Amino acid sequence: xxxxxxxxxxxxxxxxxxxxxxxxxxxxxxxxxxxxxxxxxxxxxxxxxxxxxxxxxxxxxxxxxxxxxxxxxxxxxxxxxxxxxxxxxxxxxxxxxxxxxxxxxxxxxxxxxxxxxxxxxxxxxxxxxxxxxxxxxxxxxxxxxxxxxxxxxxxxxxxxxxxxxxxxxxxxxxxxxxxxxxxxxxxxxxxxxxxxxxxxxxxxxxxxxxxxxxxxxxxxxxxxxxxxxxxxxxxxxxxxxxxxxxxxxxxxxxxxxxxxxxxxxxxxxxxxxxxxxxxxxxxxxxxxxxxxxxxxxxxxxxxxxxxxxxxxxxxxxxxxxxxxxxxxxxxxxxxxxxxxxxxxxxxxxxxxxxxxxxxxxxxxxxxxxxxxxxxxxxxxxxxxxxxxxxxxxxxxxxxxxxxxxxxxxxxxxxxxxxxxxxxxxxxxxxxxxxxxxxxxxxxxxxxxxxxxxxxxxxxxxxxxxxxxxxxxxxxxxxxxxxxxxxxxxxxx
Amino acid sequence: xxxxxxxxxxxxxxxxxxxxxxxxxxxxxxxxxxxxxxxxxxxxxxxxxxxxxxxxxxxxxxxxxxxxxxxxxxxxxxxxxxxxxxxxxxxxxxxxxxxxxxxxxxxxxxxxxxxxxxxxxxxxxxxxxxxxxxxxxxxxxxxxxxxxxxxxxxxxxxxxxxxxxxxxxxxxxxxxxxxxxxxxxxxxxxxxxxxxxxxxxxxxxxxxxxxxxxxxxxxxxxxxxxxxxxxxxxxxxxxxxxxxxxxxxxxxxxxxxxxxxxxxxxxxxxxxxxxxxxxxxxxxxxxxxxxxxxxxxxxxxxxxxxxxxxxxxxxxxxxxxxxxxxxxxxxxxxxxxxxxxxxxxxxxxxxxxxxxxxxxxxxxxxxxxxxxx
Numbered sequence: 001x002x003x004x005x006x007x008x009x010x011x012x013x014x015x016x017x018x019x020x021x022x023x024x025x026x027x028x029x030x031x032x033x034x035x036x037x038x039x040x041x042x043x044x045x046x047x048x049x050x051x052x053x054x055x056x057x058x059x060x061x062x063x064x065x066x067x068x069x070x071x072x073x074x075x076x077x078x079x080x081x082x083x084x085x086x087x088x089x090x091x092x093x094x095x096x097x098x099x100x101x102x103x104x105x106x107x108x109x110x111x112x113x114x115x116x117x118x119x120x121x122x123x124x125x126x127x128x129x130x131x132x133x134x135x136x137x138x139x140x141x142x143x144x145x146x147x148x149x150x151x152x153x154x155x156x157x158x159x160x161x162x163x164x165x166x167x168x169x170x171x172x173x174x175x176x177x178x179x180x181x182x183x184x185x186x187x188x189x190x191x192x193x194x195x196x197x198x199x200x201x202x203x204x205x206x207x208x209x210x211x212x213x214x215x216x217x218x219x220x221x222x223x224x225x226x227x228x229x230x231x232x233x234x235x236x237x238x239x240x241x242x243x244x245x246x247x248x249x250x251x252x253x254x255x256x257x258x259x260x261x262x263x264x265x266x267x268x269x270x271x272x273x274x275x276x277x278x279x280x281x282x283x284x285x286x287x288x289x290x291x292x293x294x295x296x297x298x299x300x301x302x303x304x305x306x307x308x309x310x311x312x313x314x315x316x317x318x319x320x321x322x323x324x325x326x327x328x329x330x331x332x333x334x335x336x337x338x339x340x341x342x343x344x345x346x347x348x349x350x351x352x353x354x355x356x357x358x359x360x361x362x363x364x365x366x367x368x369x370x371x372x373x374x375x376x377x378x379x380x381x382x383x384x385x386x387x388x389x390x391x392x393x394x395x396x397x398x399x400x401x402x403x404x405x406x407x408x409x410x411x412x413x414x415x416x417x418x419x420x421x422x423x424x425x426x427x428x429x430x431x432x433x434x435x436x437x438x439x440x441x442x443x444x445x446x447x448x449x450x451x452x453x454x455x456x457x458x459x460x461x462x463x464x465x466x467x468x469x470x471x472x473x474x475x476x477x478x479x480x481x482x483x484x485x486x487x488x489x490x491x492x
Numbered sequence: 493x494x495x496x497x498x499x500x501x502x503x504x505x506x507x508x509x510x511x512x513x514x515x516x517x518x519x520x521x522x523x524x525x526x527x528x529x530x531x532x533x534x535x536x537x538x539x540x541x542x543x544x545x546x547x548x549x550x551x552x553x554x555x556x557x558x559x560x561x562x563x564x565x566x567x568x569x570x571x572x573x574x575x576x577x578x579x580x581x582x583x584x585x586x587x588x589x590x591x592x593x594x595x596x597x598x599x600x601x602x603x604x605x606x607x608x609x610x611x612x613x614x615x616x617x618x619x620x621x622x623x624x625x626x627x628x629x630x631x632x633x634x635x636x637x638x639x640x641x642x643x644x645x646x647x648x649x650x651x652x653x654x655x656x657x658x659x660x661x662x663x664x665x666x667x668x669x670x671x672x673x674x675x676x677x678x679x680x681x682x683x684x685x686x687x688x689x690x691x692x693x694x695x696x697x698x699x700x701x702x703x704x705x706x707x708x709x710x711x712x713x714x715x716x717x718x719x720x721x722x723x724x725x726x727x728x729x730x731x732x733x734x735x736x737x738x739x740x741x742x743x744x745x746x747x748x749x750x751x752x753x754x755x756x757x758x759x760x761x762x763x764x765x766x767x768x769x770x771x772x773x774x775x776x777x778x779x780x781x782x783x784x785x786x787x788x789x790x791x792x793x794x795x796x797x798x799x800x801x802x803x804x805x806x807x808x809x810x811x812x813x814x815x816x817x818x819x820x821x822x823x824x825x826x827x828x829x830x831x832x833x834x835x836x837x838x839x840x841x842x843x844x845x846x847x848x849x850x851x852x853x854x855x856x857x858x859x860x861x862x863x864x865x
Contacts, residue, residue, distance in 0.1 A: 235830050238828055243558070247578045249808070250808075251806075253766075288512050340515045345557070346520070347516070348518055349518050353519075392521040393521045393578050
């Protein structure tokens with residue numbers, strides 16, 4: 001099955017998604033089991049983490065083949081994150097509460113559909129000055145003079161559909177749609193209407209029994225419309241429009257609208273070799289995102305432009321040796337994201353340049369200790385980042401060339417196929433932020449635990465997670481806690 | 493089929509790559525300005541007619557496209573240099589105070605320049621003795637008090653900076669027509685939305701004197717506004733009051749009136765709270781012009797009759813509405829509605845025709861006196 005939470009559409013959308021799903025818990029994805037086991041994914045076999053075009057490649061066309069059971073699931077999640085270890089405009093505290101359901105149904109032998117719906121309340125508290133749902137999605141940002149809370153409410157929906165056109169050819173269609181409205185609780189009281197649409201069109205051609213080739217196109221449209229209205233006291237709304245960290249202007253107006261509109265598209269070419277013992281997935285992605293900012297009371301003038309172009313090659317291989325309950329996995333990734341910005345009033349002048357280069361390699365093992373009904377999964381990923389944040393307008397230049405180490409360990413103890421107790425730990429050495437504004441050399445420790453109870457057609461999953469971000473020789477930290485409950489009814 | 497899929501993605505990627513915008517090649521933030529400040533009058537140093545470079549002149553640089561101000565002093569060579577300027581339009585203003593026979597004289601000059609990318613602007617600004625009008629607008633209080641929607645306590649203050657008695661007879665006080673027009677810097681007139689006139693005969697009248705160093709406060713409504721808004725001011729002691737007999741305007745019988753002369757306006761003298769301009773003119777010559785579909789009238793006032801004018805705006809990047817021939821800048825940058833603040837001249841009698849540098853923001857307002865006294 002495909003994962004909603006791990007789709008990638010360049011950093012802009014990724015960071016927005018991260019801001020909405022604050023603690024990386026997997027609650028609103030299809031990967032709660034792997035999330036409970038420390039986010040192990042390289043060598044951990046899971047129905048929702050298979051090495052196939054749907055789970056790994058997010059290609060809706062393959063959903064028909066990925067389907068094993070029909071089910072309906074009810075989801076409840078509460079996540080909270082708090083701490084001073086953050087970027088300047090990040091909220092001190094984030095509280096995210098959501099309720100939803102999701103289900104998959106086989107319409108016939110030829111086609112299958114999946115739908116999800118959730119309603120979310122996102123509470124960003126004690127945000128210093130920031131006036132955007134994601135202040136860090138591009139170099140342009142708005143601030144005012146107050147610290148306040150933003151409260152967002154809104155539904156989100158996802159639909160996927162897969163049909164077999166020919167015995168070896170599959171078509172998939174899908175979309176994600178989010179809309180939420182946020183209001184800052186104090187002056188300047190902007191109202192933000194956030195809408196997000198992503199299409200997902202995929203093809204799968206089974207070239208042979210063990211080789212599938214896929215193609216995915218994903219158009220994206222994201223809009224944040226921020227409205228400032230006359231205050232009850234008649235005061236002006238004083239807002240500062242920043243173009244990078246060096247250039248700004250001030251607006252003092254009664255009514256004002258800011259529209260941020262992102263258009264993007266991603267093309268993905270997928271190759272999968274899937275034999276009984278060996279599986280290999282190779283995904284080549286190209287994506288282009290363009291973000292326009294328009295400001296104004298009556299006419300909305302184009303004042304900011306941001307573009308990012310991403311080339312991304314993602315590899316994952318798994319091998320299951322004969323005779324022993326072992327899975328060996330290897331992962332690799334090459335990614336180049338070239339982002340830059342300009343002020344359209346000065347069309348030939350480069351305001352900001354932000355290239356991000358990633359070379360990643362990882363390996364993992366999963367081993368089932370039969371005698372103890374204990375599954376152990378461990379993995380290590382090394383990410384080599386080369387990131388530059390060149391803010392020409394501010395004459396501020398930052399660069400890091402670092403190695404990020406990620407270690408994960410997951411355990412699962414099963415009893416009679418009825419109960420399963422899971423735990424895990426994930427350690428990320430050096431959290432990365434493309435703007436290089438996060439306190440440098442911050443580490444993340446994430447501890448998870450949970451259980452699954454299965455009876456008849458019903459299954460209940462519960463996950464508790466605790467995370468802590470720390471920085472050496474730095475008193476402040478950031479801690480997160482989350483609880484997620486899934487109640488799943490297998491219908492067939 | 494496999495080949496087709498591969499071909500499709502390659503073609504699509506190529507097409508998409510073509511959809512992207514090319515990254516500009518010139519980085520921002522590397523502009524440089526290198527300006528020499530020169531004097532040819534001979535008053536500061538050197539011989540008349542021979543340029544000499546002015547040491548320790550105060551040079552202010554302000555962006556007209558974003559929020560940026562820098563104040564520098566020239567070195568012994570009379571030069572200032574500033575690096576790392578962002579692309580945009582700027583205004584440079586140079587001034588030097590010189591004491592001639594114990595009298596302070598102000599030499600000033602300015603230039604506008606545009607910097608793009610890594611460009612260096614090199615130029616010379618020649619300063620000259622500022623010839624200012626002797627009667628000038630000294631203070632404008634337009635934002636309103638820190639009460640809900642209370643802006644009826646606006647006033648304009650005039651000042652006689654000369655050593656002679658001047659006369660207010662027939663002078664008109666206007667609210668400038670609040671719109672930018674493409675030819676406003678070329679035409680020889682300004683437009684007025686509201687106009688209120690002192691009694692008496694323009695230019696030749698001698699009934700309403702203003703003594704040297706005297707302030708004259710002209711209130712929209714000459715009442716004690718603190719009775720209605722505790723944070724407001726007492727204008728019952730204003731020298732003059734604007735009165736519009738065409739409307740239901742309150743008239744304080746104890747304060748003499750400037751009377752509305754725009755027959756299409758029935759409201760009191762009120763000016764915008766964020767961006768507008770105030771002009772005073774001799775009143776000797778003006779015409780009416782009809783505009784719009786509703787018979788509205790505005791005044792056309794010849795530039796040669798204008799005594800002084802001040803444009804104010806919250807943002808330095810606002811569009812100029814008053815010709816730069818009267819005022820090259822904006823007073824009140826950063827000031828907001830209902831803040832209880834006013835704008836007043838930085839120094840008594842200083843008038844460079846650039847309100848950005850001539851005026852400072854003060855609170856509370858000072859009707860009838862100055863914050864520098």
